[in-house]
Amino acid sequence: MELRQIYAPVQQDLNKVQDTLKSISHIDFAWLSEQLSYVVKEIGKGIRPALTLLSGKSYKYNLTYLLPMAVSVELMHTATLVHDDAIDKALTRRGQATINSIWGDEIAILMGDYLFAKAGESVSDTQTPRVIKLFSQTLATISSGEIGQFRGAFNLDQNRENYFHRIYSKTASLFSLSTQSGAILSKAPEELVTVMKEYGDNLGIAFQIVDDILDITSTKEAMGKPVGSDLTQGTLTLPAMLLMERYPDDNPVERLFETGDKSNVAQAIDMVLNSTIIDECYKTASEYCKRACKNLNLLPDTVSRQSLYALADYVVKQGI
Amino acid sequence: MELRQIYAPVQQDLNKVQDTLKSISHIDFAWLSEQLSYVVKEIGKGIRPALTLLSGKSYKYNLTYLLPMAVSVELMHTATLVHDDAIDKALTRRGQATINSIWGDEIAILMGDYLFAKAGESVSDTQTPRVIKLFSQTLATISSGEIGQFRGAFNLDQNRENYFHRIYSKTASLFSLSTQSGAILSKAPEELVTVMKEYGDNLGIAFQIVDDILDITSTKEAMGKPVGSDLTQGTLTLPAMLLMERYPDDNPVERLFETGDKSNVAQAIDMVLNSTIIDECYKTASEYCKRACKNLNLLPDTVSRQSLYALADYVVKQGI
Numbered sequence: 001m002e003l004r005q006i007y008a009p010v011q012q013d014l015n016k017v018q019d020t021l022k023s024i025s026h027i028d029f030a031w032l033s034e035q036l037s038y039v040v041k042e043i044g045k046g047i048r049p050a051l052t053l054l055s056g057k058s059y060k061y062n063l064t065y066l067l068p069m070a071v072s073v074e075l076m077h078t079a080t081l082v083h084d085d086a087i088d089k090a091l092t093r094r095g096q097a098t099i100n101s102i103w104g105d106e107i108a109i110l111m112g113d114y115l116f117a118k119a120g121e122s123v124s125d126t127q128t129p130r131v132i133k134l135f136s137q138t139l140a141t142i143s144s145g146e147i148g149q150f151r152g153a154f155n156l157d158q159n160r161e162n163y164f165h166r167i168y169s170k171t172a173s174l175f176s177l178s179t180q181s182g183a184i185l186s187k188a189p190e191e192l193v194t195v196m197k198e199y200g201d202n203l204g205i206a207f208q209i210v211d212d213i214l215d216i217t218s219t220k221e222a223m224g225k226p227v228g229s230d231l232t233q234g235t236l237t238l239p240a241m242l243l244m245e246r247y248p249d250d251n252p253v254e255r256l257f258e259t260g261d262k263s264n265v266a267q268a269i270d271m272v273l274n275s276t277i278i279d280e281c282y283k284t285a286s287e288y289c290k291r292a293c294k295n296l297n298l299l300p301d302t303v304s305r306q307s308l309y310a311l312a313d314y315v316v317k318q319g320i
Numbered sequence: 321m322e323l324r325q326i327y328a329p330v331q332q333d334l335n336k337v338q339d340t341l342k343s344i345s346h347i348d349f350a351w352l353s354e355q356l357s358y359v360v361k362e363i364g365k366g367i368r369p370a371l372t373l374l375s376g377k378s379y380k381y382n383l384t385y386l387l388p389m390a391v392s393v394e395l396m397h398t399a400t401l402v403h404d405d406a407i408d409k410a411l412t413r414r415g416q417a418t419i420n421s422i423w424g425d426e427i428a429i430l431m432g433d434y435l436f437a438k439a440g441e442s443v444s445d446t447q448t449p450r451v452i453k454l455f456s457q458t459l460a461t462i463s464s465g466e467i468g469q470f471r472g473a474f475n476l477d478q479n480r481e482n483y484f485h486r487i488y489s490k491t492a493s494l495f496s497l498s499t500q501s502g503a504i505l506s507k508a509p510e511e512l513v514t515v516m517k518e519y520g521d522n523l524g525i526a527f528q529i530v531d532d533i534l535d536i537t538s539t540k541e542a543m544g545k546p547v548g549s550d551l552t553q554g555t556l557t558l559p560a561m562l563l564m565e566r567y568p569d570d571n572p573v574e575r576l577f578e579t580g581d582k583s584n585v586a587q588a589i590d591m592v593l594n595s596t597i598i599d600e601c602y603k604t605a606s607e608y609c610k611r612a613c614k615n616l617n618l619l620p621d622t623v624s625r626q627s628l629y630a631l632a633d634y635v636v637k638q639g640i
Contacts, residue, residue, distance in 0.1 A: 032467055083433060087426045106407045106470050109429055113403060113463040116436055120456030129447045136440030143433040147352055150426050 001310045009304045010053035017049045048073040048178045055182025057304030065185040068125035079115035095224030131181040138177040145169020153234035154257045172204025195295040202292035209285040212237035228265045242277045289316045321630045329624045330373035337369045368393040368498045375502025377624030385505040388445035399435035415544030451501040458497040465489020474554035474577045492524025515615045522612035529605040532557035548585045562597045609636045
């Protein structure tokens with residue numbers, strides 16, 4: 001199923017999310033206004049706000065609160081990307097030049113802070129201290145996860161537990177906030193809030209595994225950033241871990257991490273592509289998607305529940 | 321009056337603020353825990369949390385809400401300093417090595433984000449959407465103000481309106497949040513909330529003017545950072561503006577901004593010190609302190625009101 005079809009039950013409201021995001025650039029500071037419209041002009045796939053709205057459909061859908069929540073998760077996502085790009089010294093994102101590459105790291109830091117602030121303003125419009133607290137806890141989880149990733153760069157002494165903890169922190173926690181807040185704001189019973197939290201946790205992990213796969217199997221054109229970025233930055237992903245397990249002696253990932261010689265990146269990618277590693281990674285992602293869907297049958301049988309099933313299917317089939 | 325005496329009506333609760341700040345480092349991530357305890361070990365003068373607590377005393381003092389609010393304003397202040405130091409490439413702050421100088425800009429960015437998140441968690445414990453929204457709006461004001469300052473660095477085409485707007489954004493807005501939220505959380509009538517907002521606005525402007533004075537008149541030892549930092553970074557402060565007005569032809573500030581030749585910094589400082597400029601700047605700061613105090617007589621006559629008067633007096637006499 002296409003994303004357009006999956007989003008159908010909430011497409012009109014997703015358009016409102018996009019309009020609200022664009023309105024953030026309407027401020028009385030011409031230079032900043034122009035840069036903000038550059039940052040928020042494209043919502044990307046909008047998977048996080050879509051998750052909030054679709055999760056909200058599971059009970060008493062109330063757009064007054066769900067709209068600012070959906071806006072806030074997308075803004076938090078955008079803010080973290082702006083800071084991540086500055087940290088990674090990334091030149092392009094979604095095929096566009098990054099903020100840091102155009103205006104420097106200083107503006108990227110402050111622009112990210114501004115976007116966090118706008119995300120905070122938006123989440124406060126939900127008037128719901130519980131989701132506001134979850135929002136801040138999620139930002140703490142994401143930033144401590146990023147600190148862990150940065151500190152662990154080019155470190156070979158990492159196991160799968162480290163990997164899953166890291167991708168939970170940097171990606172799944174925000175998916176989880178998106179789904180959980182949707183349920184809370186539509187006054188779902190606690191049992192359904194838990195279901196939606198677990199759906200978000202598992203979908204987010206699957207999403208990040210697939211993202212880590214695509215960093216190896218995709219093209220620069222399709223991703224809008226260079227292939228092999230994770231390895232280049234010393235981030236140990238699942239495909240790279242599997243490669244090290246298969247070839248314990250004389251492995252290009254080990255050589256890359258130990259010597260910093262970037263020529264090993266291409267060799268590592270070649271070796272992964274000429275193995276069954278990618279299939280195995282998709283299998284792992286698929287298991288997380290199954291876990292995500294496992295409890296969805298506790299939700300009322302609506303078109304939005306169908307969308308949540310379909311989204312799990314979509315996430316794991318990207319790039320296949 | 322000494323700061324210790326001024327803070328007396330809330331000193332016990334300020335100690336609780338300090339304890340809560342320290343508890344932020346009690347997390348299950350050894351490396352981050354250690355760094356956080358470095359960041360939050362010293363509260364500095366604690367003027368912002370003191371303002372929240374003293375303002376709370378103006379009506380129905382409720383520590384359950386005022387404590388997390390006081391913690392959140394101090395954390396937001398700390399987070400902005402961590403990012404500012406990374407942007408300014410500052411090496412020391414309060415006589416200590418900065419985060420960026422020890423662990424690099426990447427960790428400074430993420431540590432600042434983590435502190436913003438903890439500030440957000442804390443403010444959500446006030447359970448009061450109005451102050452939560454004010455908190456986020458203040459962060460937006462601060463970061464857009466910092467963007468303006470960074471963009472305007474080494475730009476001679478700035479007038480006093482630009483200067484006052486800039487120092488309102490970067491400093492007074494957080495003073496204003498501190499006082500206003502104290503009044504709101506103690507259920508003060510709207511009239512008193514406005515009084516406390518105006519007190520915070522004016523006191524914050526006075527505080528920043530004095531800070532800009534001390535950057536010229538103080539010593540590296542007293543400030544814990546180099547003298548003349550503002551000029552070195554191309555920030556046009558009130559003393560520098562007055563110097564340019566006095567010596568419109570061949571001025572060291574103009575030469576510094578136009579050529580980048582840092583030898584002009586010492587000459588500019590000498591010229592300011594050998595003039596009446598510092599007195600004039602103190603006079604301006606003093607006027608803002610008078611404005612701050614003007615409406616305090618609408619508050620109930622308590623020891624905390626005496627402290628607010630005394631604090632205004634203290635702010636403007638620093639360094640004299």
